[in-house]
Amino acid sequence: MQYISTRGSAPVLDFRGATLAGLATDGGLYLPAEWPQLSPELLESLATASYAETAFTVMKPYVQGSLTDAELKSLIADAYGDFGHAAVTPLVQLDHRQWLLELFHGPTLAFKDVALQFLGGLFGHFLGAKDRLTIVGATSGDTGSAAIEAVAGRPGITIFMLHPAGRVSDVQRRQMTTVNAPNVHNIAVDGSFDDCQKLVKTLFNDAAFRTEYQLSAVNSINWARLLAQIVYYVHAGVRLGAPGRAASWSVPTGNFGDVFAGYCAHRMGLPIHKLLVATNVNDILARALSAGDYSVGKVTPTATPSMDIQISSNFERLLFDLYGRDGAALAAAMQGFEQTGTLKLSDAQRAEAAKIFLASRVNEAGMMQALAWANSECGQLIDPHTGVGLAAARARAEDCEGPIVTLATAHPAKFPDAVERATGIRPGLPRRVGHLFDREERYEHLPASEAALKAHIRARA
Numbered sequence: 001m002q003y004i005s006t007r008g009s010a011p012v013l014d015f016r017g018a019t020l021a022g023l024a025t026d027g028g029l030y031l032p033a034e035w036p037q038l039s040p041e042l043l044e045s046l047a048t049a050s051y052a053e054t055a056f057t058v059m060k061p062y063v064q065g066s067l068t069d070a071e072l073k074s075l076i077a078d079a080y081g082d083f084g085h086a087a088v089t090p091l092v093q094l095d096h097r098q099w100l101l102e103l104f105h106g107p108t109l110a111f112k113d114v115a116l117q118f119l120g121g122l123f124g125h126f127l128g129a130k131d132r133l134t135i136v137g138a139t140s141g142d143t144g145s146a147a148i149e150a151v152a153g154r155p156g157i158t159i160f161m162l163h164p165a166g167r168v169s170d171v172q173r174r175q176m177t178t179v180n181a182p183n184v185h186n187i188a189v190d191g192s193f194d195d196c197q198k199l200v201k202t203l204f205n206d207a208a209f210r211t212e213y214q215l216s217a218v219n220s221i222n223w224a225r226l227l228a229q230i231v232y233y234v235h236a237g238v239r240l241g242a243p244g245r246a247a248s249w250s251v252p253t254g255n256f257g258d259v260f261a262g263y264c265a266h267r268m269g270l271p272i273h274k275l276l277v278a279t280n281v282n283d284i285l286a287r288a289l290s291a292g293d294y295s296v297g298k299v300t301p302t303a304t305p306s307m308d309i310q311i312s313s314n315f316e317r318l319l320f321d322l323y324g325r326d327g328a329a330l331a332a333a334m335q336g337f338e339q340t341g342t343l344k345l346s347d348a349q350r351a352e353a354a355k356i357f358l359a360s361r362v363n364e365a366g367m368m369q370a371l372a373w374a375n376s377e378c379g380q381l382i383d384p385h386t387g388v389g390l391a392a393a394r395a396r397a398e399d400c401e402g403p404i405v406t407l408a409t410a411h412p413a414k415f416p417d418a419v420e421r422a423t424g425i426r427p428g429l430p431r432r433v434g435h436l437f438d439r440e441e442r443y444e445h446l447p448a449s450e451a452a453l454k455a456h457i458r459a460r461a
């Protein structure tokens, strides 16, 4: 399989190259040159498959030329062998139409583990004994801990993880900052998640710095992250009746990675009726898909901090298709967006996206009502991000066909204050997370400055 950049001028790479590169050298994101197809017969054959078997079937065509079957199977077994639920990503039925897909049974209690447990293994596999990699990542709370968990102590890798100071939950911050491994460096940045993400991209776009430090990415700009996330759509979709029946999916969205993985599953032939893009009040994606207005506003802090994002990096991957896979045209559009903070979708592009995407903006009251409903009517405690997805799923049920699956992206105990406000119940952390609040924290504070970040990395990498 070959991987091409959304901006058309970076070298075409194989899976290994795309994984280690993270961001393309022209500033674009890597995508497979074509979509491998899941035929109805192949989907039927997955009806009784384990999660690992589905993962192998979905991933195999994407890694060809870079991993043998035995290597892929072993990486999958290592990634998912230690999840807290035997089904890895279990489905839970809420009522006659609404379902939850629980993605938070990994080590850091968020859906990010599904991809990052796999990506950590890939880095270990692809790095030679003498290679070294400097991972620079940005997190609004969950990617950071999942990435740190996946690479802490791995030889040849140093990780620098940037989070917006004071804008992640205490549990999220402690899951990152109490990891005591010499290759882990946490940085609290004065600014928003968007500032952190922009800093990361700036470093990648400095060719000399990128080469000198062998930069790589754990954010969902890295294609391998999305590849691992396609698997749970296919695995759950088959359990809900594919290929004979299409489901709809409500996805709480920030960086557009999780829902883009659903789009990939759709492009591969999984029957999907609608992908519902559920945002909080930071609603650039809802505005873009509903009104064609992709324009950056000010970030408002909410009780769903992981989705307090304005510039959604993976939206560029969808734009690539909406621009007819014309990398030069998209590069020009993205340059304009970077300068003005605004990009308008044409009516034709909006209509094309609307064939599969719906969008819904959920405010704090709507999210809290969804948490209360899930608890009182279904006996389920859900986290606020999942609450945004569920609120959207219930509000737009009439626009969706088939079962509606909300992706449950985090364990409620990561956000105990909001859950308690909505339900009166304070969820406790599962025992396997350990005594987070007894451990010492280690992190440094930096301004949102490229020079300060580079100096910080130079002194430690």
Ligand SMILES: Cc1ncc(COP(=O)(O)O)c(C=O)c1O
Pocket: 110, 111, 141, 142, 143, 220, 252, 253, 254, 255, 256, 257, 258, 259, 306, 307, 385, 386, 409, 410
């Ligand atoms: C708990 C949770 N839900 C939803 C999201 C949004 O996912 P994405 O950025 O892939 O759209 C995030 C962050 O990515 C998250 O941490």
Ligand SMILES: N[C@@H](CCOP(=O)(O)O)C(=O)O
Pocket: 138, 139, 140, 141, 142, 143, 144, 218, 219, 220, 221, 254, 255, 257, 306, 307, 313
């Ligand atoms: N919500 C995310 C933001 C980063 O998203 P990613 O999917 O690009 O890693 C987080 O929890 O950090």
